[in-house]
Amino acid sequence: MTALLDSAALDQAGDTGTTLARLLRAEFMKLRTTSTGWLFLVGFIVFTAASLAINGFGSHYQLYPQQGLVSRAQGLAEAAQAHSPAGVAAIAASMMTSGQRVGVLFALLLGVVIVTSEFASQTAAVTFVTVPRRATVIWAKVTAAACCGALFWLMGTVIAAVATPPFLYSQHVSTSLAGWIVARSVLLNLIGFAVWGVFGLGLGAVLRNQMASVIGAIVVYAGSFGAETAFTLPYNLFHQSWLLAAPVIAPALAYAVMIMSGQAFPDAPSGWVGAVIMFGYTAALVAGGIALTKRRDVI
Amino acid sequence: MVVLLAAAVIGGLVWLARLKRDGTRTDRARTDGAGPGLPDRPFGGKRVPSALMAQGRIDVCGLTKEYRGVRAVDDLSFTVEPGRVTGFLGPNGAGKTTTLRMLLDLVEPTAGTATIGGVRYADLDQPIRRVGAVLEAGAAHKDRSGRDHLRIVCQSAGILLARADEVLELVGLGAAAHRTFRGYSLGMRQRLGVAAALLGDPQVPILDEPANGLDPEGIRWMRDLLRTLAAQGRTVLVSSHLLGEMAQLADDLVIVAAGRLAAQGTVASVIGSMTYLSRTLVRTPEPGKLAAVLGSDVVVTPAGDGGAYVTGADAVAIGDAALRAGVAIHQLVTQLPDLEAAFLELTAGKAAIR
Numbered sequence: 001m002t003a004l005l006d007s008a009a010l011d012q013a014g015d016t017g018t019t020l021a022r023l024l025r026a027e028f029m030k031l032r033t034t035s036t037g038w039l040f041l042v043g044f045i046v047f048t049a050a051s052l053a054i055n056g057f058g059s060h061y062q063l064y065p066q067q068g069l070v071s072r073a074q075g076l077a078e079a080a081q082a083h084s085p086a087g088v089a090a091i092a093a094s095m096m097t098s099g100q101r102v103g104v105l106f107a108l109l110l111g112v113v114i115v116t117s118e119f120a121s122q123t124a125a126v127t128f129v130t131v132p133r134r135a136t137v138i139w140a141k142v143t144a145a146a147c148c149g150a151l152f153w154l155m156g157t158v159i160a161a162v163a164t165p166p167f168l169y170s171q172h173v174s175t176s177l178a179g180w181i182v183a184r185s186v187l188l189n190l191i192g193f194a195v196w197g198v199f200g201l202g203l204g205a206v207l208r209n210q211m212a213s214v215i216g217a218i219v220v221y222a223g224s225f226g227a228e229t230a231f232t233l234p235y236n237l238f239h240q241s242w243l244l245a246a247p248v249i250a251p252a253l254a255y256a257v258m259i260m261s262g263q264a265f266p267d268a269p270s271g272w273v274g275a276v277i278m279f280g281y282t283a284a285l286v287a288g289g290i291a292l293t294k295r296r297d298v299i
Numbered sequence: 300m301v302v303l304l305a306a307a308v309i310g311g312l313v314w315l316a317r318l319k320r321d322g323t324r325t326d327r328a329r330t331d332g333a334g335p336g337l338p339d340r341p342f343g344g345k346r347v348p349s350a351l352m353a354q355g356r357i358d359v360c361g362l363t364k365e366y367r368g369v370r371a372v373d374d375l376s377f378t379v380e381p382g383r384v385t386g387f388l389g390p391n392g393a394g395k396t397t398t399l400r401m402l403l404d405l406v407e408p409t410a411g412t413a414t415i416g417g418v419r420y421a422d423l424d425q426p427i428r429r430v431g432a433v434l435e436a437g438a439a440h441k442d443r444s445g446r447d448h449l450r451i452v453c454q455s456a457g458i459l460l461a462r463a464d465e466v467l468e469l470v471g472l473g474a475a476a477h478r479t480f481r482g483y484s485l486g487m488r489q490r491l492g493v494a495a496a497l498l499g500d501p502q503v504p505i506l507d508e509p510a511n512g513l514d515p516e517g518i519r520w521m522r523d524l525l526r527t528l529a530a531q532g533r534t535v536l537v538s539s540h541l542l543g544e545m546a547q548l549a550d551d552l553v554i555v556a557a558g559r560l561a562a563q564g565t566v567a568s569v570i571g572s573m574t575y576l577s578r579t580l581v582r583t584p585e586p587g588k589l590a591a592v593l594g595s596d597v598v599v600t601p602a603g604d605g606g607a608y609v610t611g612a613d614a615v616a617i618g619d620a621a622l623r624a625g626v627a628i629h630q631l632v633t634q635l636p637d638l639e640a641a642f643l644e645l646t647a648g649k650a651a652i653r
Contacts (some may be wrong), residue, residue, distance in 0.1 A: 009458070009459040009465055014457045014460070014462075022455055030452055034443050036442070058422040073330075105331040121439065121440040125435065125438060126401075126438050126495065127455070129432050130455045131426075132420060212514075226619070297400070297405065
């Protein structure tokens with residue numbers, strides 16, 4: 001067969017990586033070549049900067065309580081607590097992860113968009129015709145969503161790492177940012193961002209509809225915080241102690257339990273319980289998304 | 300031992316030389332007749348080597364798709380041969396797009412098979428090097444440039460990204476390569492779809508309504524392109540509503556109605572099978588007398604301008620009858636049905652939307 005036209009490009013090998021690696025690079029190209037990904041990143045940076053500022057004010061008043069707002073004795077006690085090595089480390093950890101507890105929403109929603117934009121812009125058919133291995137396509141998207149989550153974390157952590165030392169210096173306290181309490185919080189947030197990105201992707205793959213998935217993701221995240229209240233009534237009725245720990249089944253609370261060194265809510269179970277629940281939801285959504293994507297017709 | 304070793308070395312050298320020669324031949328074949336414009340027709344649109352026939356033939360066998368009890372495609376079987384343009388026609392809702400999507404593994408058939416060169420699309424190695432499909436003219440992200448859209452397809456398929464620029468030039472979108480898809484006209488979107496389909500230099504281009512939204516120059520360009528692709532031995536399957544355009548472009552037709560095959564064959568044979576739709580224009584000073592001698596089975600209707608259409612008798616029978624009756628004939632023209640008439644007859648009475 002004669003070529004349609006002289007093709008220097010077709011005579012040379014392109015990306016010779018595995019299908020998954022090729023698709024992953026294609027996913028990054030998709031993100032780079034539309035404004036959505038960039039808008040998410042800019043939004044996240046602005047949000048992180050704002051959170052740092054608010055967190056800075058909060059930490060300042062923790063270290064130096066305002067006269068009049070609390071009693072003098074209480075103020076001195078709180079200040080002493082905040083100035084202790086553990087207190088300073090907690091403040092440093094809080095500064096280093098400023099805004100990240102809500103910032104994971106950016107990773108979550110970008111995960112949703114990575115998969116649902118294919119259906120919203122009708123490019124799913126192009127994607128699946130180019131590579132008719134649907135599970136591999138979804139795995140590439142899962143990896144891309146995790147990487148995007150990690151990128152958000154990196155941006156947030158770099159901004160916080162630049163701002164935190166001068167802040168601590170200005171407050172006349174010092175602590176090592178490489179200390180275990182700070183490092184633990186920072187690293188758990190990395191896992192959290194990646195997992196929320198994949199959670200969003202799984203949700204988008206299951207629902208396919210972009211609007212429904214975005215709303216669903218926000219409801220799942222924000223609605224989780226109502227779980228404590230929701231379990232109060234059954235506890236009052238049955239007085240079973242496990243009902244007080246049960247709100248951990250709400251994804252955002254499971255995540256909070258997973259990453260927080262203190263208790264996310266009264267009677268919260270250990271961190272590993274939150275991690276198991278969070279990973280469980282994410283794995284179930286990804287498995288469901290892959291199974292449905294393989295089964296569904298692309299029309 | 301030494302002899303064996305020498306034989307092995309010589310054998311290896313011969314094998315290497317042959318490999319190199321074949322490679323050179325392949326390179327030459329690729330560039331021969333493939334200048335910057337569209338190349339000659341190496342197979343004249345007729346004779347295609349049998350190896351290519353096997354590689355590029357589309358076989359649809361008993362294909363069925365049921366959606367909630369409605370059969371969108373119903374036991375559909377047809378073949379599409381290499382080296383020819385095959386028009387895939389049918390009214391709205393006849394199941395054309397569903398059939399093409401089943402062929403491309405986007406829709407799971409309820410029953411039956413669809414293969415390309417005997418292989419299911421999903422089982423093809425590097426499918427876009429074998430099959431190039433245009434399914435939706437609007438299938439690109441609105442904020443992405445045409446060039447980026449194609450580069451993403453290249454990246455996914457493992458084709459050098461520079462190929463995107465080549466096909467953009469080929470379809471005449473070079474100047475609009477960096478413009479976002481949102482700013483493309485429908486015609487430009489069609490061209491981008493064709494560019495995407497040609498990225499892998501495929502043996503089997505499949506195009507769903509590619510002429511929609513094209514201006515006359517664009518339609519002519521599309522026609523030339525598809526004819527050239529078929530002339531190169533490729534299997535070109537095109538669905539369309541533009542019957543006049545299809546009559547000019549297609550070698551073969553597959554006509555579906557209500558999900559079932561209504562007709563398949565060359566354009567001439569499909570239209571020829573509708574000879575009962577043909578009529579004869581007769582001009583005579585004595586139409587009444589002619590009608591009387593033709594008998595009651597023949598229908599004569601006024602055509603205006605002094606002429607009459609005769610159906611139920613061909614030109615020879617009319618001429619003989621007129622001669623016997625002494626009726627003067629000034630004009631006798633057989634009018635065969637066109638593709639539109641044949642299409643409407645073949646699909647008449649079959650529910651378009653089910």
